[in-house]
Amino acid sequence: MFKRRLKLARKVRTSNFGKKLRSFLIGKRQRFVASVIFLSTALFISEYFLGRSGMFLVFGLAILTDFLLYLSVKGDLKDNFSPQVFILPFLYSLAIGLFYLLVPARLLTRITITSLYALGLYSLYLSENIFIVSSMRTIALLSSARTVTFTISLLSYFFLSNVIFSLHLNVFLTLFFIFCFTFPMILQALWIYTLEKSIKTNFNWALFLTISIFELSILLWFWPSTPTLIALFLTGVFYSIVGLSQVWLEKRLFKGVIWEYILVSLIVFSVLFFYTSWS
Template sequence: MSKRKRFVLVSLLLTLGLFGIQFIRVDYRYQAILLLGGLAYVFCGWALSEDLHKIEWLTALTLPVIYPVSVGLFYFLLPERMLSRLIILGIFGVGMYALLLTENIFTVAAIRTIQLLRAARAVGFLLTLVTAFFLFDTIWSFRLPFYANAILVGLASVPLIFQALWSVELTEDRIERRTVVYSLCLSLAIGELALALSFWPVTVSVGSLFLVTMAYVGLGISQYHFSGRLFRRTLYEYLGVGMIVLLTTYLVTKWG
């Protein structure tokens, strides 16, 4: 079976799995979502197995596992309308297929130069932010204490940032020390922002978008730094986006 057929099959199976979870009793849905994540690792590992080597079984499969889990968690926050859920399922299936293509390019690019690498990094960056939004939105919807928000947001950020930074390094036999250090530092910063934001009367969507934007700023700057292309203009552009979103969040927050 060709790779593309494998990718299509895996995307369909995971989409059907996500659809089937809604028929499981509420008490067991979180366990079912974790099971979906485990199946995603097995299925995606099988689909990409030809080019996976050493640490790529961890790095290249991180996002393909977290993505369906995040969508599964977000899926049950939606209104119980079949149309909206079918739309999410369709978007998920397309996103899963695109993600498998992206990770395939990463694993090949770790061995030899490939022209589609820049496009793959853009898609991977986008799906990382989408996944982060789903996770942050789920965490924020629980209305947890400030320390729980900080811990959960920080922990959720670690693997997402780690795999995104690895996509710049693309090492197959080792994990660079700076990748680990930057992942932990950026995740800590996002967790601290979540802690501070817990004291603001923001809505779930606004809070999640703010955190995702800050992740976009930190991760974008770090990726440019890793690739040796972080110029002053690029830095100012990212910081400008962060300041605009911070100001917008402040203005749309109902303080009264």
């Protein structure tokens, strides 16, 4: 009788330990870490060893970024699916991967960018997870997640704009690509403040803001400046109009806040104007 109880107790302990170990090994954070390590390694290998030919793998890597995110959070997405969750992770990986082409082919530089990519991607994964959970219940980390996500959006927007203008494509292709990443990025930036499942909720608003940047991009294509300065100015405009939209959604669109965003726009325009070679 005593032996049976002892065996039963051991089974229970083993079972509990197994569940805890399994929960630790396949927990959400552990899946995020494993995904980030895999994607960062793949990015470094594709860019450092394959060079410019690795550009084609960047698009596959961006798709894989979303796929791994889906595998990590699919349990929470079953009854609460929001396609906006997958916009920024895709564009972030795409932006970093393409920006690699503009960076000097030095080992230290590549390691630094890969490390920053890994840190940003892990923060982004955690933020997207917070948004998914927040759409079901209120949690305290929502404000921090919004800040992190918007920062990564600005970084991604600058990198993508820089790459597009560095390619020196014709005006139609340039505007097409600008529209392709501006619209979903604005849509995602508005979604993190509404957390509505349907894309239609902020579609018209995002389209209007995108058209504003689209029209400005027409002028910038003819502007005699460097791609980096143009991308910096365009990112500043993106920051201003999207930031104003976000504070409006938060119902704190005060005069001081408006002037803050206007000041940012004036600063980036001044940098663009005074550092442009007019000769």
